[in-house]
Amino acid sequence: MADHKRARIQDVAEQAGVSMMTVSRVLNQDKKVSDKTREKVMAVVEQLNYRPNVSARRLASTKSFFLGLLYDNPSDTYISQFLLAALKKCRTLGYHLIVDEAHTDINKTIESVKQLIDVTQVDGMILLPPMCDNEAVLDVLTKADVPFVRITPDTKLNRSPYICMDDYQAAFDVTEHLINQGHSKIAHIIGDTKQGVSRMRYQGYLDALRSNQIVTPPEYIEQGSFTYQSGMEAAMKLLSLDDKPTAIFAANDDMAAAVISIAQKQGINIPNELSVVGFDDTQLATVVWPNISTVRQPINEMAELSITLLASGQYNDLSNVKSLDLRHILDFELIERESSSIKSN
Amino acid sequence: MADHKRARIQDVAEQAGVSMMTVSRVLNQDKKVSDKTREKVMAVVEQLNYRPNVSARRLASTKSFFLGLLYDNPSDTYISQFLLAALKKCRTLGYHLIVDEAHTDINKTIESVKQLIDVTQVDGMILLPPMCDNEAVLDVLTKADVPFVRITPDTKLNRSPYICMDDYQAAFDVTEHLINQGHSKIAHIIGDTKQGVSRMRYQGYLDALRSNQIVTPPEYIEQGSFTYQSGMEAAMKLLSLDDKPTAIFAANDDMAAAVISIAQKQGINIPNELSVVGFDDTQLATVVWPNISTVRQPINEMAELSITLLASGQYNDLSNVKSLDLRHILDFELIERESSSIKSN
DNA sequence: CCAGTGAAAGTTAGCGATAACATTTGTTGG
DNA sequence: CCAACAAATGTTATCGCTAACTTTCACTGG
Structure with missing residues (x-):
């Protein structure tokens, strides 16, 4: 001063x-x-x-000091938390964030991304799920020579740095958490198949069962799509089985909340008769009763890291970057709440 | 091209x-x-x-083309929706948004606002509830000669343009909606008293009852604070009354969700035995079962309008602006869902 | 008829940084 | 010990725009 x-x-x-x-x-x-x-x-x-002075910099240099963020409304909580953390980090680094929402029609999305690149000359893009796994979008960015970071566990596309938490390990841990509490009839509601995370979580669940020598009937596996609606449908099927599961692990909180709602409607007590675990630790988890046990993604760290990586420019030329250096795995956190607890005997 | x-x-x-x-x-x-x-x-x-070219402009002129947004996490959904709409509008007008979170300690907030003004030279600020009603914060902005827009229904502070929906009328309409469905035992859970909207909604509720000649015992009015927790406490009191209400109007969705949860725990069927209405149409409203009837704020329009007003500079000098021109009232929307329906006879 | 006036348009000089080129300094080997 | 070349630093022009001043020009009225 x-x-x-x-x-x-x-x-x-x-x-x-x-x-x-x-x-x-x-x-x-x-x-x-x-x-x-x-x-x-x-x-x-x-x-x-x-x-x-960012403006002077931008005027004089070829860099735009703009970063783009492409999202597709997976959930408001996720977006707002990611967005706020990203905005804050941008501020400290002298960047600005241009936010763009993906259209349901992929061709329109591609068009809008092209336009974004053309108009704002972004120095880099951040892709949130599920856009991060869309090859067509990635192609546009690669062709335009715009570096990008993906928030995804999908290792298949080795074309850019990506940030993720270990979804597989988290799902494994969740499942073992249930097993440790005495459950052996553990069902799973898989997430949207278009998103890599669903596969990882499913696999973690399967492997945890296997390594504990627990055999599960195929009816215990339901396919959802990350929506509340799909969770309700899955729950109705699972809870109408003759041999009901005593625990349900849903691949996200929305579906877990749906399970709780259906169970309560059927007079099933949670957690005494049924344990439920979700994934993501969204606002929902603490707002339904009982609160949902879940896995917290390090969203703030992910947002900050993605900005840092793009701002550093270290990935502007990928030709000399080793495949392993593209990967950034952050720690998750298992959060035990009232929806899962020691199985009553 | x-x-x-x-x-x-x-x-x-x-x-x-x-x-x-x-x-x-x-x-x-x-x-x-x-x-x-x-x-x-x-x-x-x-x-x-x-x-x-925004950068050239900023460099040469005294304006910064930055707008500040001060928020205080009322709810993730609200924030993210407001934020995204505001960001989009900023983009079309060549402005950038600097987002800052208020601290629970008001002195720290004031300090951070001062710093924000000093460092980024914002051309204007947007104040979200509840910061919008804090005189100390407003004083800082006035003293620094920074124009600001408040998102609030509070007319008391005639110091800046403000944007709101007609909370009073909405609460009135909600209450009449319940009356029209045959209810006469209608309880209300008031929101946080520090926020102007709570008073407006409460008044709308009271006046709707009065204009329908319905007398309500004082036990039907509970004081909440917009949190899920406070909603649970209020619901427990209301539902333990000898003469239970047949409808509960909560001043926001979080508290309405809490009511539903408590009612279900007590085996009370919604909506047959109890109708519940919330306020805000947050994600929560469609994620609990039954879905919550509620009032939708025009958040997108509010966000866009606030950016437009600040960018226009029409309020940079308030001395010649008539008090009435400060007020911007937008339309709300009453949304009927499963949590309230015709009272069974 | 022309000095005086005010509105409309033009000129000049930066704003604060970087690109591209120019120069100085340092290091090496014969 | 010094030419020759590389590394470190400096100079100049410029990015696209606007503030502040200057000029032009049409129109007054005495």
Whole structure:
């Protein structure tokens, strides 16, 4: 607050006894600066609390300092949390976020992405599920030479950095959590097949059962689509079986909430007669009764990391990047609430 | 796509046969341009599909083309919907949105608002509930000469344009909806008293009863705070009354969901034995069973309008603005779902 | 008829950064 | 010890626009 005027690059240059260009180089991680100069400049930058003027930067450089975010409304909670974290990170890095909603018609989405690239010249894109697994969209970005980060566990498409949590391991842990509580009749409602995560979660569930030598009848596996509606339908089938499961692991919270609702309508007590576990820790999980045990994704960290990766420019040229370096796995958290508890004997 | 290069102000100037400055004046609504010239310039602008370069503009002018949004997590759905609509509108107007979350400690919030103003030089702020009714925050903005728009029905503070829906009328309509279905024992759970909307909704409820000559015992009025938890507590009191209400109007969806959950636990059938109505049409309303009848706020329109108002600059000087012109009331929508229906006889 | 006036349009000089080229400094080998 | 080349740093022009000043021009009225 000393001078009440923001420091400019010139101020830094003068104070450090170098040219503006040298300061610029330091700030843009240009290699051609000696360590001594770099340290000297950085010291002054800190001292003056200098932050580059984004507009001037954008005007003078070829970079746009815009990042795009393409989403497709998987859930409001997910979006808003991701969005807020991403916006905050952007602010600290001097970037701006352009948010675009995918259209249900994939061709329109592609058109709008093309336009977005053309008009705003984004320096990078973030793709949220399920767009992140759509080859056509990825092709557009690759062709336009726009770096992108995918929030997905799908390793199949080794074309960009991707950020995920270990969905497989989380599902494995959830299932073991149920087994440890005495359950052996554990059903699963699979998520939307178009999304890679569904497969991973399903596999984790299967492997946990197998490694505990538990055999499950095929009727215990229902196909859902991540919607509340699909959860209701699956629950009705599962709860009308002669040999009912004592625990249901739904691939997301919406479907888990649906299970709880149907069970209650049928007078089934949760968790005494039926344990239910969801996935994602959305707002829903704490808003239905009993609260849903679930898995929390590190959404904030994912958002921040995706911005950081794109801003760093380290993936602007993928030709020299090793496949393994594309992968960023973050930790999940298992959250036990009232919907699952020790099986009564 | 003709030249694949964006037109600059110079291109427009040349084509129109005027100076760049004249074009700039036209674009910035400067009065000192003859109508003839203005039309000529606008024609070329359209023809070349010219859009000003925001960065250049920001760099050269005193405006920042940033707008700030201060929120306080009333609900994820609300935020994300508002945010997305606001971001979209900003994009079309060449503005950028800086989003900031209010701190529970009001002093910290004030500090962060001050900093936001200082660092980003926002051209205006949008205040979401409940910050919009906090005098201390408003004082900071007024003192810093930052125009702001409040999303609130509170008319008390006549210091800025405000956008709202008619909460009073909506609550009135909800109550009459219940009366029309044959109910006369209608309870109400009031929202957080710190928020103006709670009072309006409560008043609408009262007046609808009165204008239908329905007398209600004081036990039918419970004080909540917009949280699920508070809704549960209120519901337990209301449903343990000897003379139970046959309908409960909760001031938001979270509390309505809580009522449904408690009622179901007590074996009360909804809607046959008890009708429940919420407010806000959040995601929650369609995710619990039965789905909650509710009132939908025009969130998208509110977001767009608030951006438009700030961008227009029409409120930059409030001294000549009439009090009535500050008010912007948008239409709500009553949504009938399964949680309220004709009272069984 | 012309100085005086005010509206409309033009000119000039940056805003704060970077690209591209120019220069200085440092390092190497014969 | 110095030519030759690479590394580090500096200079200049420019990005697209607007603030502030200047000029032009049409119209007054004494």
